[in-house]
Amino acid sequence: MMESDERSRRALTYAEKLSRMIRVRTVQEPGNAQSFEDFHALLKELFPAVFAHCEIKVFGNDGGSLLFRWRAACAEGEGKPALLLMSHQDVVDAEGPWTHEPFGGEIAEGRVWGRGALDIKGNLLCILQAVEELIEAGFSPATDVYVASSDCEEIGGNDLVPDYLRAQQIDIDLLVDEGPCIIKGDDGVLAAQVAVAEKGQVIFKCSAFGPGGHAMSVKKNSPLVRLGAFMAEVDAADLFEGDARPDLFDKTGTTVAFTMAGASNVPNVVPREAWAICDVRLAPGRTVESAHHAMVEVGNRHDVEVTVSKSTPPSPVSDTSGLAYTQVTAAISSVYPDVRPRAVLLSGGTDTKHFTDVAQCCIRFTPMVFTPEQTATIHGIDENIDCAALPSGVDFFKTLIEHRSNR
Known part of the structure; x- marks a missing residue:
C-alpha cells in the first residue's frame, strides 16, 4: 500500500472513531452523568489495549474524570520523572443553526463535524490512539506515562487528579495539555504555537x-x-x-x-x-x-x-531552554519538518492551571493544523476538523513518547 493510501486509511479510521465520540453529548450539566458513563464505555470499546494495559482511576462524585497510568518497562523507569498528557471529555452545549447536527458526528467534505471536534475530543482521540498503537506494537515506555481526562474543564475543572498526584508524590517533568494549534501565518509559513504559560x-x-x-x-x-x-x-x-x-x-x-x-x-x-x-x-x-x-x-x-x-492568577512560565520543552519541539519538527515552533502565551484557560505545582514544565499545545475559519468555530457554530489532520496528531504523541524513551 502506498504511503498516501495508508495515511488516507488512517485518517478515515480516526475520523470514524472521533465521529462516535462526538455523538455522546458530554455536556457537564445536572442530570447528565449517564452521558459520561456512556462515553467511558465507548472509550473502552475504541481503545481496548489502553484499558487492558493501563491502570485506571476514576475521580468525582459522578465518576467522570479519568487518570490512566501506563507503567514504565522496568521498575527503574518508574522512579524517573513521568510524562502527563491531558485532554478533557466535556464540551460546551451547541446552539444556533448548525449546517450539520452538532452531536451527529457527521463525516462530510473531508471533515468531522460536531461539538468537540476541535475542543477537544479530537485531541483526546489522538492521545489515546497513540498509546493504543504503541501498546499494540509491543512498545513499552522508559518512564511512566499518565493520561488525564477531566469531565468538567469547561466549567472550571477541579483539583481531584492533581491532589492525587501530589499525595502519591508523583514526579512529572512534562505535562502537555490542549492549547494553540499549528497555523499558517501571513507569510505562508506554518507555525506551531507552543503555549508555555496561560493568563x-x-x-x-x-x-x-x-x-x-x-x-x-x-x-x-x-x-x-x-x-x-x-x-x-x-x-x-x-x-x-x-x-x-x-x-x-x-x-x-x-x-x-x-x-x-x-x-x-x-x-x-x-x-x-x-x-x-x-x-x-x-x-x-x-x-x-x-x-x-x-x-x-x-x-x-x-x-x-x-x-x-x-x-x-497567571500561571508560571515554563522554561523554553529546558529538556522538556526541547522534547516537545523535537516531536513537532519530526512530524512537521516544515513547521517552526514558537513559544506563546495562552489568553484562555485550561485544566493546566490546576497542575502547575505538580509538573515541572507545562505545555499547552494541540498538534494539528487548523484553519482560522475552523478555530473560529470553537464554542461556536459548525465546529469541525479535517480528517487529514488526525494522523499527524496521533504521530506527534507517539513520537513524543518514543523520543522520551530514547533520551
Missing part, C-alpha cells in the same frame, strides 16, 4: 450607586452616567502598560473587556445601582491585587465601587 483571570463587578427615582426629577451624574464614564476611561486607558513579554509573541499583555451590564428595567426609572462585569486577563507578572488596585484608582474618580467576584 490569569479576574472577574470584577463594577457598581455605581445613587438615590434613584423618577427620570423627570433625578439630577445629573446618576449611577448609570458615572458607570459609563468609568467604563469609557478603563477602555481607553492602558492600565497595564509594560505587562507584555517581549520573549513571547502576540497579545501578551493584560487585557480588559466589559462583558455584562445592568441597571433599571423600567424606561422612566433611574436605577439605584448600575453595574457592569469586567473580565481582565492577567499576563504573567501581574497579580490579582495589582489589577484590582489599578481598577479601583479609576473607580474612585467616578465614585464606582470595584470588587473581585472570582480570580485565577
Whole structure:
C-alpha cells in the first residue's frame, strides 16, 4: 500500500472513531452523568489495549474524570520523572443553526463535524490512539506515562487528579495539555504555537450607586452616567502598560473587556445601582491585587465601587531552554519538518492551571493544523476538523513518547 493510501486509511479510521465520540453529548450539566458513563464505555470499546494495559482511576462524585497510568518497562523507569498528557471529555452545549447536527458526528467534505471536534475530543482521540498503537506494537515506555481526562474543564475543572498526584508524590517533568494549534501565518509559513504559560483571570463587578427615582426629577451624574464614564476611561486607558513579554509573541499583555451590564428595567426609572462585569486577563507578572488596585484608582474618580467576584492568577512560565520543552519541539519538527515552533502565551484557560505545582514544565499545545475559519468555530457554530489532520496528531504523541524513551 502506498504511503498516501495508508495515511488516507488512517485518517478515515480516526475520523470514524472521533465521529462516535462526538455523538455522546458530554455536556457537564445536572442530570447528565449517564452521558459520561456512556462515553467511558465507548472509550473502552475504541481503545481496548489502553484499558487492558493501563491502570485506571476514576475521580468525582459522578465518576467522570479519568487518570490512566501506563507503567514504565522496568521498575527503574518508574522512579524517573513521568510524562502527563491531558485532554478533557466535556464540551460546551451547541446552539444556533448548525449546517450539520452538532452531536451527529457527521463525516462530510473531508471533515468531522460536531461539538468537540476541535475542543477537544479530537485531541483526546489522538492521545489515546497513540498509546493504543504503541501498546499494540509491543512498545513499552522508559518512564511512566499518565493520561488525564477531566469531565468538567469547561466549567472550571477541579483539583481531584492533581491532589492525587501530589499525595502519591508523583514526579512529572512534562505535562502537555490542549492549547494553540499549528497555523499558517501571513507569510505562508506554518507555525506551531507552543503555549508555555496561560493568563490569569479576574472577574470584577463594577457598581455605581445613587438615590434613584423618577427620570423627570433625578439630577445629573446618576449611577448609570458615572458607570459609563468609568467604563469609557478603563477602555481607553492602558492600565497595564509594560505587562507584555517581549520573549513571547502576540497579545501578551493584560487585557480588559466589559462583558455584562445592568441597571433599571423600567424606561422612566433611574436605577439605584448600575453595574457592569469586567473580565481582565492577567499576563504573567501581574497579580490579582495589582489589577484590582489599578481598577479601583479609576473607580474612585467616578465614585464606582470595584470588587473581585472570582480570580485565577497567571500561571508560571515554563522554561523554553529546558529538556522538556526541547522534547516537545523535537516531536513537532519530526512530524512537521516544515513547521517552526514558537513559544506563546495562552489568553484562555485550561485544566493546566490546576497542575502547575505538580509538573515541572507545562505545555499547552494541540498538534494539528487548523484553519482560522475552523478555530473560529470553537464554542461556536459548525465546529469541525479535517480528517487529514488526525494522523499527524496521533504521530506527534507517539513520537513524543518514543523520543522520551530514547533520551
